[in-house]
Amino acid sequence: MDAPRRSRLHDRHRRSAPDDRPHCRRRLMPFSIQTxxxxxxxxxxxxxxxxxxxxxxxxxxxxxxxxxxxxxxxxxxxxxxxxxxxxxxxxxxxxxxxxxxxxIADTAEFENLRLHAASYDIFPRPATRAIGRVLFEGAPSTAIPQGLRLRAVSGMVYETTESAEIEASGEVLADAQAIEPGTPGNLGAGSVLTLVSPLAGLDPQSATVDEDGLAGGEDAENPQSLLDRYITRKRQAPMGGAAYDYPRWVLEEFPASHVKTVPLQGECRDIAVGVVVAMGAREDPRVPTAAEIEAISRHLGRINAPQGVRPVTADVRVLPVTIQPLSFRLEVDPDTPGVRNAVVDAIASFMAREAEIGERLSYSRLSEAISGAPGERRHFLMEPARDVQPNQTTLLVPGPIQWVAP
Structure with missing residues (x-):
């Protein structure tokens, strides 16, 4: 290459290179708003x-x-x-x-956070109704119509969501749901619901909530939950059936606290998709009821059925989570009621934040959380003594603490 051409190339490279001279560098400084x-x-x-x-x-x-x-x-x-x-x-x-x-979605107010989320087809989850099953008693062959209304002692009104017929045993279970969405619709097992209008053939004129209770009633999604779903969507683009798609599909419709996709042995093929679900809040997760499992299964869709959001050929099984309390054996200094309460709160916060279905729980992270409890100077965590690995359908939650004197 001739010398003039080499010189021109050198000059062009020098002009295109970034200028490292101190007076040419741009220093990005935070802008402080004056008082x-x-x-x-x-x-x-x-x-x-x-x-x-x-x-x-x-x-x-x-x-x-x-x-x-x-x-x-x-x-x-x-x-x-x-x-x-x-x-x-x-x-x-x-x-x-x-x-x-x-x-920025992280700092936006709720109305503007909704606009950020809507650009990714993510919308706040509305309040959900409590669902479950109720037991009717009466003369065999008595028809229980869909939409039959019942009232609880609290005044909440429920209705059957399917028709049924009392069997020869004189009993039948029918699906029911609360009329109004929200947490007030949740009822415990054994609660009695009185018919709003009498129905011939029933004795008594009431129904009893089955052993699972009426559950799943939740208030409208809060801003933090919507933000979490939005950030997850940005980090994980939809793939039409990847492992992380199933939790997103469930959380679009149901107030689940934890969702995990696991491989299962299927009937129609070697591998089926297992979706393990825990309901409630992350601070207090619970096992889903049979009615909730059925509702989530319908939403995801069953194998070879045209309905559902999952891939049409996917064999999807919704599984209830197994809740496993984790026991602790712990020495703290100073060993005072205030420090003990702070440690209990720190453990609960850590478990709510980091415990996931089937995921290893870090001993060092747990110990670090205890160290952050207000008033704690030192501690010795004897149990668990190492990382805890639950099985693929198990969620660890805080269990009893045995306090050891220093």
């Missing part, structure tokens, strides 16, 4: 400087102290002008900060 007092002081200083320039241009003999007294006088017009200016500027800064917060 109203700081803005007012700056306005006073700017006003004084402007007046002194005018005075100097006219040749008048006015001292800087006199100008400062005039500008900063609490009852003066110039001070009023500076105050209005500083207050307005502070309000503009706050508005710009608010606008900046809305650009």
């Amino acid at each position: 109203p007092r700081e803005l007012l002081d700056q306005a006073h200083a700017d006003m004084e400087a402007a007046i002194l320039r005018v005075v100097a241009a006219k040749g008048d003999d006015v001292s800087a102290d006199a100008v400062a007294r005039s500008v900063r006088s609490p009852h003066g017009m110039l001070n009023a002008i500076c105050t209005v200016y500083a207050t307005g500027l502070w309000g503009a800064h706050q508005h710009h900060r608010w606008n900046g917060d809305q650009l």
Whole structure:
């Protein structure tokens, strides 16, 4: 290559390379919003400087102290002008900060978070109704119509979601749900529901909630849950049936606390998709009822059925989680009731945050969480003594703590 061409290439490379000279580097610094007092002081200083320039241009003999007294006088017009200016500027800064917060989903208010999520077809989950099964008794062959209404002692109204017929044994179980969504619709096993209108052939004119209770009633999704689903969606693009798609599909419709996809031995093929579900809050997960398992199964869809969100050929089985309390044996210093309570709270918070279905629970992370309890100076965690690995359908929750004296 001839020398002139080499020189031109060298010059072009030098021009395209980043300039490392100190005066050419851009340093990104955080923008600190001044307080109203700081803005007012700056306005006073700017006003004084402007007046002194005018005075100097006219040749008048006015001292800087006199100008400062005039500008900063609490009852003066110039001070009023500076105050209005500083207050307005502070309000503009706050508005710009608010606008900046809305650009990022993590700091956006709920209404704007909904817009962020909607761009990915994620919408707040509405309040859900309590569902379950109720037992009717009466004359055999008595028809139980769909939509039969029943009332609890609390005044909550429920209705059957399927028709049924009392069997020869004089009993029949029928699916039912609360009319109004939300947590007030949840009822424990054995609760008695009275018929709103009498039905011939039933004796008594009531129904009893079965052993699973009426469960699944939850309030509308809170902003943190929506944000978690939005962030998960951004990190994990839909793949039409990947392992992480199933938790997303479940959480779109049901207030589950934990969802895990696991491989299973299927009937129609070597491998089936197992979806392990825990309901409730992460701080207090529970085993789903049979009615909830059935509802989630219908939403995901069964093998070779056209309904459902899963791939049409996927063999999907919804499984209830196994809740396993984890026991602790622990020595803390100082060993006081306050420190013990703080450690209990720290363990509960750690388990709610990090325990997942079938996932290893880290001993070191657990010990670190205990160390962060207010008032704790040192501790010795004797049990568990190492990482805890549950089986693939088990979720660890806080169990009893045996306190050991220092």
